Amino acid sequence: MTIQQVKSVLEKSAPVMLQENYDNAGLLTGNPAWECTGVIVALDAIEAVIQEAIDNNCNLVVAHHPIIFSELKKLTGKNYVERTIIRAIKNDIAIYAIHTNLDNVLWGVNGKIADKFGLVNRQVLQPKNNLLKKLVVFVPVTHAEKLKEAIFSAGAGQIGNYSECSFNSAGQGTFKGGQGTNPFIGKPGERFTADEIKVEVIYFDWLEQPILKAMQLAHPYEEIAYDIIAIENQHQQLGSGLIGDLPKPISETECLGLIKQQFNLSGIRHTAFTGKMVQRIAVCGGAGSFLIGSAIAAGAQIYITADIKYHEFFDADGNLLIADIGHYESEQFTIDLLIDILKENFTTFAVLKTGIKTNPVQYFL
Numbered sequence: 470m471t472i473q474q475v476k477s478v479l480e481k482s483a484p485v486m487l488q489e490n491y492d493n494a495g496l497l498t499g500n501p502a503w504e505c506t507g508v509i510v511a512l513d514a515i516e517a518v519i520q521e522a523i524d525n526n527c528n529l530v531v532a533h534h535p536i537i538f539s540e541l542k543k544l545t546g547k548n549y550v551e552r553t554i555i556r557a558i559k560n561d562i563a564i565y566a567i568h569t570n571l572d573n574v575l576w577g578v579n580g581k582i583a584d585k586f587g588l589v590n591r592q593v594l595q596p597k598n599n600l601l602k603k604l605v606v607f608v609p610v611t612h613a614e615k616l617k618e619a620i621f622s623a624g625a626g627q628i629g630n631y632s633e634c635s636f637n638s639a640g641q642g643t644f645k646g647g648q649g650t651n652p653f654i655g656k657p658g659e660r661f662t663a664d665e666i667k668v669e670v671i672y673f674d675w676l677e678q679p680i681l682k683a684m685q686l687a688h689p690y691e692e693i694a695y696d697i698i699a700i701e702n703q704h705q706q707l708g709s710g711l712i713g714d715l716p717k718p719i720s721e722t723e724c725l726g727l728i729k730q731q732f733n734l735s736g737i738r739h740t741a742f743t744g745k746m747v748q749r750i751a752v753c754g755g756a757g758s759f760l761i762g763s764a765i766a767a768g769a770q771i772y773i774t775a776d777i778k779y780h781e782f783f784d785a786d787g788n789l790l791i792a793d794i795g796h797y798e799s800e801q802f803t804i805d806l807l808i809d810i811l812k813e814n815f816t817t818f819a820v821l822k823t824g825i826k827t828n829p830v831q832y833f834l
């Protein structure tokens with residue numbers, strides 16, 4: 470098994486194209502062609518984790534946070550990022566980061582948090598725009614099935630848990646071949662009317678090239694008539710944050726107690742109690758202040774996240790309870806999620822959970 474195969478499995482769960490534009494997810498060091506000798510999974514690929522990989526004969530570190538995040542212009546070892554990269558490169562350790570792309574899938578970082586509360590009716594809190602496009606292609610009736618087969622295989626026609634979705638309408642297409650043409654039916658210089666099917670499918674933007682290629686290979690015409698249309702639909706399972714319901718309402722103090730216990734916390738920073746019962750819960754692992762408004766709009770009674778600043782706590786404004794449970798703490802189960810995906814797909818090498826608590830935040834109690 471190569472590093473590339475591990476990368477492909479992870480990217481099937483959380484396509485790298487789903488990362489935010491400020492992010493740097495993907496393979497950060499190493500060569501995709503290397504044979505994978507073992508994987509260490511961590512939230513942060515810091516120097517100690519690279520050493521742990523070396524000690525355990527694992528040449529791949531899969532981390533949630535990209536160790537190279539901002540511009541890296543020198544590699545002299547003057548800070549922890551440079552030292553980590555130097556140690557990784559010197560020891561042929563690949564570092565792979567799966568960051569906001571894993572935040573942006575409903576079954577990712579936030580799905581794992583939601584599991585801890587048994588949340589039902591789960592939805593993305595802020596669905597993503599501009600991920601979907603539509604292909605409209607005109608194909609002779611005789612080749613419609615073959616063409617659909619090809620574009621479905623390339624990933625077109627996926628809506629939620631449904632695949633091979635298309636709309637098909639019959640009609641007539643006309644064409645007249647000019648000089649030097651060799652029309653599939655009819656003769657050059659004469660207008661021909663062909664029985665055609667108009668096939669409409671939606672697809673993820675990043676699958677456009679393979680889908681168009683599949684369409685071209687399966688279509689019999691020299692010149693293919695097709696339209697690519699940008700659509701405004703939001704994708705309901707892709708985006709930031711998650712909202713869901715507890716099976717039954719509990720009090721605010723019970724809810725904080727439950728969080729404390731499930732996440733093994735020594736304390737929680739939170740806003741004033743609103744006095745409401747809690748059933749609808751919004752979550753966002755890691756820095757989530759940008760979703761306070763969405764959590765309120767979605768009718769959440771509590772918003773569980775991290776990295777809330779002083780003035781942002783005021784934004785709760787009596788509408789809901791904000792619980793800041795700590796960045797590392799909120800994402801701690803992401804490691805298990807990644808381990809589960811890897812173990813399910815690979816049995817030929819070890820997949821280990823880091824033994825290092827990489828949280829840079831300490832609490833003096």
Ligand SMILES: [Zn+2]
Pocket residue numbers: 534754755756796800
């Ligand atoms: Zn994070």
